[in-house]
Amino acid sequence: MSEKNREARRSARERLQQERAAEKTREKRKRVLVVASTVVGVLGVVAVIGVVAAKAGKDGTSDAAGPVLAPSGVSGKDELAIPVGAPDAPSTLTVWEDFRCPACAQFENAFRSTIHELENKGQLKVEYHLATIIDGNMGGTGSLHAANAAACAQDVGKFAPYHDELYKNQPAETDDAFAKNSRLLELAGKVEGLESAPGFRQCVQGGDHNNWVNKSATAFRTGGFTGTPTVLLNGEAVFPKKGNENITPDNLKKWVKEANRGKKPGTAPPETTSVG
Template identity: 50%
Template sequence: MSQKNRQGKRSARERLQEQREKDKARGKRKRTLGMVGAVIAVLAVAGGVGVFATKANQDSGKSGSSAEPPRGAVGKGDLAVPAGKRGAPATLTVYEDFRCPGCKQFEDVFHKTVNQLADRGRMRVEYHLVAIIDGNLGGTGSVRAANAAACAQDAGKFRAYHDVLYRHQPEETRDTYAKNARLIRLADKVPGLNTAAFRTCVEDGRHDGWVRKSHADFNRSGFPSTPTVLLDGKSIYGPDTPLSPNKLKRMVAAAARG
């Protein structure tokens, strides 16, 4: 074989090797771009979900991103709505969710006694509004109802509207209280509540951020469920701590005696 032929074959082999290297590099670039494209697609989908979730929260109330407490809120961070006289000898703390069936059971049995003790100056009540059912079953009814109750507090009619919400509580799986129109219609059952100011407060979600802040505080507290009921900081209601209206009266009387 002549030197010229050997050089021609070597050059052909070299060109083939070079082409293979180029093809290999091109394939690697395609795989890399494909992976990048997949990552971008995943991020785009995740971003879409994030925007949707954020929009859903925003749609529940136009101004609810700030934690604006209702008028007269008390306690750490202004997270409690008070009922009864300041300086009463006993304080009942109630963590509740307006969609929670257990909370309705507590209200059905105890609301008359609780209101009487508060009205007579024997006990002060501090209500903390949370949104457990929204998290467990989905929806926004817990937050919407709590915001509406806070709007009622602004109008000085929290307790009456609070009791109306429990009397008309929907089934746990039905997110009826997610509808502002329903909450506003229920305000007709409280004389003088359904005003333009109340309707604007409900529709704008003025206290949504405050409700979420209250719910986050409840999560940090370590309490397992709603309702959580404390008398002077001690849990008094639950499966292992049976309670009756008369027993509550005795406990409050004992607290007054010191």
């Protein structure tokens, strides 16, 4: 083999090694998406649900100074939980979510009717915690603005239906449509009485709860959670599985029934949530 040919082969190997190294670097920078398949409904429809890993470091929260204005009726540690359902329900589902997170929308859209059914029967209350990791991963402010708008809806007693509308109308992950208050107010128009509720529009446009959302996002980032959605039933992780069992609507009902055995259901919440 001529020296010229050996040199050409050496150059080709070096280029291949460089390309492989570059590919590994790109992979490390990508957000991890762990996809779990779960059976949804009695027809056995398969829903793909993922856990979006949180980036290390900042997750899109701002460093704006100012007072932390919590929405009305929040509960839990540092008043960071938005409760839905009967306060005295025997079981609690804790959910950490990001309104821009596709896996969160898949979870909500697959389990919405089951969760609302358990809420309305007084078997389960849900404590929602809001995160903003997609703003950090993808750029933009849609996670923050949507969470603020949801907190504004909580102020006027409309969090649950507005929360559902946001997930039903979630844009593509790369589309920061929720950064626009006009879009958030448009979706509020789908919830009866929300858009015209006193103070709601001003709360959304003024970002009244932004610092509270940032505080919640910091709690998520420092809380040892691996991604959104994080779902806990009475403190035990149940997403994407509980023990060796995958989460499905039927399994969630079964787990709640087992946890509530011998306990009285909670009283009816002040405002029942809509199913669908």
